[in-house]
Amino acid sequence: MNSFGRAHFSDQLPTSLDRKNCVLIYDQILSRQHGSWIRKFPNRLAVKSGETLKDVKILPRHLTAILNLSADIPRTQLTVVAFGGGSVGDFAGFVASVLKRGVxxxxxxxxxxAAMDSAHGGKTALNVGQAKNQIGSIYFAQDTYLVKKVLLKVPRTQVQDALGEFYKMALISGGAIWKAAVNEASPDGDFLWRHLRLVIRGKMQIVKKDPFETKGIRHLLNLGHTVGHVLETELGLSHGRAVHLGTLFSLNWSCQQGFFKFMLVPALWPSQSELKRSLKAVKNPRQKLRLDKKTSDGDAIQFVFVRKPGRVFVRKMKMKDLLKEWKRQCQ
Ligand SMILES: NC(=O)c1ccc[n+]([C@@H]2O[C@H](COP(=O)([O-])OP(=O)(O)OC[C@H]3O[C@@H](n4cnc5c(N)ncnc54)[C@H](O)[C@@H]3O)[C@@H](O)[C@H]2O)c1
Ligand SMILES: [Zn+2]
Structure with missing residues (x-):
């Protein structure tokens, strides 16, 4: 193992964990399909997934329950196991990073x-009211298990939503993964499973160069997110769809800036007219873009551009130029 942890790919949920020393924190909806595996953990906490789970206000209640569950486990053996989507991972990851000063x-x-993105890279997060992810730590998991039996049961609509992040990572990494993305006409869960290893590798290559987000390199992973976040919050789109549209916006702007002339994109991409409609539906984009603290710094914005698949880069742009481009892509 290195300090970034290990990723394990398997057909079934792991049976080799030292369960008596674990506290399993799991999304309650998983007990329907994976109840017999969950019930083998003597110390377990069912949680309701979503942004309220990440609200700092409910942290004390959960911490009390977790401390009770782990009372008889020696600190050095204690392991928090997060079983769920990104909200459960962000929450349980944060708990592990502070519980008894880190377990x-x-x-x-x-x-x-979660399988493609949030379970890797060490970011944990809690929300303070409406301010998302404002509390957190960078705390790498020792092991991450990618389980085919679990992921292939995810409903198809969620697979469609996840494609935005898949294509984002494929564009960042380029090579075999981008080629596969372009050549696949109807990507499904099996397709995502076959390429999961490459997606994770692509993310971790970037994370390893900038694990604590001090060099600006990790910012590349925000491709499509500047515009995507605005579309997600303003129009109520799923995160993945919004990122997909945001990535198309980035490609259009990169082309307009002359960074490339032509690029073949996968057949299943959102159309230019869907992007246009979505951009037009946002009232006062300037105000909404400025709320994105991750990218905006007063009147400047760190925008991720694409030169070609496998070559993305960050450039500081003026807010007024981004707004001009927003307007251009509305026409
Ligand atoms: N830490 C990071 O690097 C990082 C990166 C991206 C996103 N995030 C965070 O991740 C969260 C979003 O992730 P998410 O969409 O996985 O969130 P989520 O945990 O809220 O799950 C989304 C929905 O899927 C359901 N679900 C979970 N497993 C399922 C399964 N096997 N089958 C069917 N439904 C299932 C959940 O109950 C929930 O309703 C956000 O809070 C975001 O801030 C974190
Ligand atoms: Zn994202």
Missing amino acids: KLIHIPSTWL
Whole structure:
């Protein structure tokens, strides 16, 4: 193992965990399909997934329950196991990073978003009211289990939503994964499973160069997110669809800036007219873009551009130029 942890790919949920020393924190909806595996953990906490789970206000209640569950486990053996989507992973990861000043953490992601993205890279997060992810730590899991039996049961609509993040990562990494993305006409869960290893590798290559987000390199992973976040919050789109549209916006702007002339994109991409409609539906984009603290710094914005698949880069742009481009892509 290195300090970034290990990823394990398997057909079934792991049976080798030292269960008596684990506290399993799991999305309650998983007990329907994976109840017999869950019930083998003597110390377990069912949680309701979503942004309220990440609300700092409910942290004390959960911490009290977790401390009770782990009372007889020696600190050095204690392991928090997070079984769920990104909200459960962010929450349980944070708990592991502060519980008794830090205990072992294992992720078992149960959504495609978590399997491709949030379970890797060490970011944990809680929300303060409406301010998302404002509290957190960078705390790497010791092991992350990617389980085919779990992920292939995810409903098809969620697979469609996850494609935005898949294509984002494919564009960042380029090579075999982008080629596969372009050549696949109807990507489904099997397709995502076959390429999961490459997606994770692509993310971790970037994370390893900038694990604590101090060099600006990790910012590349925000491709499509500047515009995507605005579409997600303003129009209520799923995160994946919004990122997909945001990535198309980035490609259009990159082309307009002359970074490339032509690029073949996968057949299943959102159309230019869907992007246009979505951009037009946002009232006062300037105000909404400025709320994105991750990218905006007063009147400047760190925008991720694409030169070609496998070559993306960040450039500081003026807010007024981004707004001009927003307007251009509305026409
Ligand atoms: N830490 C990071 O690097 C990082 C990166 C991206 C996103 N995030 C965070 O991740 C969260 C979004 O992730 P998410 O969409 O996985 O969130 P989620 O945990 O809210 O799950 C989404 C929905 O899927 C359901 N679900 C979970 N497993 C399922 C399964 N196997 N089958 C069917 N339904 C299932 C959940 O109950 C929930 O209703 C956000 O809070 C976001 O901030 C974190
Ligand atoms: Zn994202």
